[in-house]
Amino acid sequence: MTRSHLGRNLGLLATVAVAVVVTASLYSRLTNTGLFRTGTTYSAIVANATGVAVGDPVKVAGVTVGSVTHLGLDRGLARITFVVHPGVVLRRGTTDEVHWRGILGQMSLYLYIPSSGPSLPAGSTLQPVSYTHLTLPT
Numbered sequence: 001m002t003r004s005h006l007g008r009n010l011g012l013l014a015t016v017a018v019a020v021v022v023t024a025s026l027y028s029r030l031t032n033t034g035l036f037r038t039g040t041t042y043s044a045i046v047a048n049a050t051g052v053a054v055g056d057p058v059k060v061a062g063v064t065v066g067s068v069t070h071l072g073l074d075r076g077l078a079r080i081t082f083v084v085h086p087g088v089v090l091r092r093g094t095t096d097e098v099h100w101r102g103i104l105g106q107m108s109l110y111l112y113i114p115s116s117g118p119s120l121p122a123g124s125t126l127q128p129v130s131y132t133h134l135t136l137p138t
Contacts, residue, residue, distance in 0.1 A: 039066060039083040044096040044109060044126040049078035051107040052098060058082045058109045059099075068109060077128070080109055091117040096126050 049071060058066035066084035073079065080098075084090065093114040101108045111126075 039085050040088070040090075040122045041069065041081060041083050042090060042120065042122070042124055042126065044080045044082070045074055045128050046078045046080060046096065046098055047128065049080055049098060051100075051105050052078075052080060052109065053107070056107055056109065057101070058084060058111060060088070060111050060113060065111070079125075082109060089113075090120045090124070090126075092120060093117055094120065094126055 052068060052071060054068055054070065056068045057064040058068065065088045066082050068080055068082045070081035071078065072081070080096075090111065091114045095112045097110045097112070099108045099110045100106070
């Protein structure tokens with residue numbers, strides 16, 4: 001292999017490597033798969049998650065502190081899985097509420113974190129506090 005072939009092959013390899021990194025990053029960003037995500041994952045059980053979508057913001061006091069990563073069902077109720085940014089500490093007694101955030105029906109998951117108390121371990125599930133005529137099936 002001559003020097004010109006080696007240089008051309010290295011240039012091609014570098015171009016392909018950059019394209020793969022850019023594509024993976026864009027895919028992660030657009031699909032919110034969390035390829036490069038850091039933070040702590042929690043879940044919230046809510047009676048109605050209509051309008052909530054993967055990628056929607058999670059907020060505390062109006063500040064975005066994370067995003068929704070998955071939606072599912074748990075004993076007939078909606079389970080919203082979300083990740084919060086590093087440094088955000090959820091405490092025992094944290095409550096949640098689904099809020100409208102725009103006239104087009106976009107939603108946010110709002111968290112209300114007590115000012116004191118023990119922190120919740122990663123992976124904890126926030127339970128519904130009170131819903132009219134709602135009981136959790138056992």
